[in-house]
Amino acid sequence: MAYAKSAVSSQQIIDAAIRVLARQGYARTSLLDIAKEAGMSKGALHYHYPTKEALIHAVLETACNVVQARTMQAWSPSDNPFEALRKSLEELWAARAERTDEALVVADLLALGLYDESLRPRLAEFYELGAQQIRDYLERNLMSLGLESRISLEMLPRIVMGLLDGLVMQAFVDPDAFSPDDVVDAVQTIAISIFTGGSGR
Numbered sequence: 001m002a003y004a005k006s007a008v009s010s011q012q013i014i015d016a017a018i019r020v021l022a023r024q025g026y027a028r029t030s031l032l033d034i035a036k037e038a039g040m041s042k043g044a045l046h047y048h049y050p051t052k053e054a055l056i057h058a059v060l061e062t063a064c065n066v067v068q069a070r071t072m073q074a075w076s077p078s079d080n081p082f083e084a085l086r087k088s089l090e091e092l093w094a095a096r097a098e099r100t101d102e103a104l105v106v107a108d109l110l111a112l113g114l115y116d117e118s119l120r121p122r123l124a125e126f127y128e129l130g131a132q133q134i135r136d137y138l139e140r141n142l143m144s145l146g147l148e149s150r151i152s153l154e155m156l157p158r159i160v161m162g163l164l165d166g167l168v169m170q171a172f173v174d175p176d177a178f179s180p181d182d183v184v185d186a187v188q189t190i191a192i193s194i195f196t197g198g199s200g201r
Contacts, residue, residue: 013034081142093168097180131154135153149195
């Protein structure tokens with residue numbers, strides 16, 4: 001039986017897949033689960049995405065784009081760069097800690113990327129864009145004040161993201177370990193302490 005692509009949109013399938021993957025994780029999700037969530041037959045789903053792997057790549061693209069769109073909004077200009085940095089860190093933490101469907105899917109597929117090399121290029125792009133957002137902010141704000149980083153501006157954003165990602169995983173398994181304010185205070189203090197005035201490197 002042939003299915004017209006206009007009958008069921010690819011986006012409907014991707015949205016359904018994100019919901020199911022966020023609930024169940026990749027390992028426990030089948031194409032049949034996703035087809036049921038999307039309200040279609042498995043055959044109709046196969047018409048759009050012949051394999052689970054093909055669908056997962058489309059899902060990862062969408063989930064990364066949603067998370068990145070949110071974090072892009074975090075880097076808003078301000079007359080007080082230190083206050084703006086704090087607000088940005090608060091949003092970066094919230095984007096990770098609120099456990100949106102898209103954030104859960106990205107986290108799950110990051111773990112899967114340990115074993116599936118085909119996922120790694122898109123995940124690498126996800127981290128590179130996040131690092132670029134932080135670099136741009138630091139160059140535009142803190143460095144414009146005459147401050148210089150004691151470590152490479154290529155490395156500093158990776159450290160900030162590593163701290164946030166590592167702490168959010170701890171928060172998932174031990175929600176009472178620390179508060180969002182604890183996280184933001186610590187990450188902001190570490191980030192700012194790496195900067196020094198002019199020749200003070």
